[in-house]
Amino acid sequence: MVHSMEKIVFADPVTEEETEFFVVEETQLGGIRYLLVTEEEEADCEAYILKEVGEADGEVVFEMLEEETELASVGKVFAELVEDADVEY
Numbered sequence: 001m002v003h004s005m006e007k008i009v010f011a012d013p014v015t016e017e018e019t020e021f022f023v024v025e026e027t028q029l030g031g032i033r034y035l036l037v038t039e040e041e042e043a044d045c046e047a048y049i050l051k052e053v054g055e056a057d058g059e060v061v062f063e064m065l066e067e068e069t070e071l072a073s074v075g076k077v078f079a080e081l082v083e084d085a086d087v088e089y
Helices: 068-081
Strands: 007-011 018-029 032-038 047-056 059-064
Touching: 007 032, 018 047, 018 068, 032 068, 047 068
Parallel strands: none
Antiparallel strands: 007 018, 018 032, 032 047, 047 059
């Protein structure tokens, strides 16, 4: 049985350009939800961490996590959750 990853659409707030991401893993720290996402379902590729920041028009709003300290701590959690991930910052 092939496991298909959930897909989400991320819209850049500045350019309004939409990108589809595959959700690799999800976690919650301090009551905040984070998603580890990639642009490719199967290949080695860059991964991004999205942070839930609220809700607008009935949709959950995420932003790219860029703050280094938070990125490092959340990245460590995802590195432990995703066994075959080679996480680099």
